[in-house]
Amino acid sequence: MRFIHGRGVPVKITYLLGLLMTVSILTTAHAADPGWPREINAASATIIMYQPQVETFKDNKLTGRAAVSVTPKGKTEPVFGAIWISARVETDRDTRMVEILEVDVTRVRLPDATAEQEKKFTDLLEKEIPRWDLTLSLDRLTASLELAEKERIATKEVKSTPPKIMFVDYPTVLVTLDGQPQLRTVENTDLMRVINTPFLIALDTKTNRYYLDGGQIWFTAKDVKGPWQKTDTPPCQSCSAPAP
Structure with a gap:
């Protein structure tokens, strides 16, 4: 090992430190993710792209979408929209950075x-877009992919089955029931009150018939879902059945 006279610093160590500093600077410059929006x-x-x-994200191909705002020259109010892109990328696993090499805007x-x-x-x-320094954090990209x-999973679980639409050409009232009828005994009576409506x-419970209070009119049915018919003789106890 050679030394520089009067300094006591090994030449090889000096060279190595200089090399490490250069590599560190280059790595930092390359690894910097400028963030969003652009x-x-x-x-x-x-144009602002968020x-x-x-x-x-498979192999070296990436697809995605982004929100954008466009403010024409001379205007103050932006117009918001969306774009869809397809890109070829290069991934550096050591620096955990992804460089976007080519970008195609597939939809606007x-x-x-x-x-x-x-x-x-x-x-x-x-x-x-190709004029940008398009380097992304691999960790940020992975989180976005997750x-x-x-x-996608949540979208599949959302049911889009249309509801049953009923139409009648006479005055009617929609009686709602939250699921199957839940019955609770009304004390000191032969009645059970449907509480989920x-x-x-x-x-x-004596006649096994349901009674519905329609205000000035009472209705009866064998099934809680109907069909309901007007009745003039409801159980008198039901007229004062307390709320559950």
């Missing part, structure tokens, strides 16, 4: 925009 100051408008929501949605305007907007984005997967519905 801004494009184009000649015709100012953090993309990753939809798929802006309120009241014509197909021609959306095409011009797509062309502008595909021209401007969120997208949870959203805002209406007064009682079951006469």
